[in-house]
Amino acid sequence: MVEKQLICSSCKKRITNDPGSVVFNCPNCGKSELVRCSDCRKLAAKYKCSECGFEGPN
Numbered sequence: 001m002v003e004k005q006l007i008c009s010s011c012k013k014r015i016t017n018d019p020g021s022v023v024f025n026c027p028n029c030g031k032s033e034l035v036r037c038s039d040c041r042k043l044a045a046k047y048k049c050s051e052c053g054f055e056g057p058n
């Protein structure tokens with residue numbers, strides 16, 4: 001059994017059993033995978049792509 005360890009791109013919190021979390025590719029370059037936990041989605045916390053430096057959400 002392989003469990004993928006996801007870490008929120010904004011707050012660096014480990015995501016375990018967070019049904020409100022999302023994983024998506026950078027909307028700008030599409031190269032890096034961005035992770036947001038439910039807290040950061042609620043707060044609309046910023047995330048930054050490690051590949052291109054794109055900052056969201058917007």
Ligand SMILES: [Zn+2]
Nearest residue numbers: 008011037040
């Ligand atoms: Zn977070």
Ligand SMILES: [Zn+2]
Nearest residue numbers: 026029049052
């Ligand atoms: Zn990017």
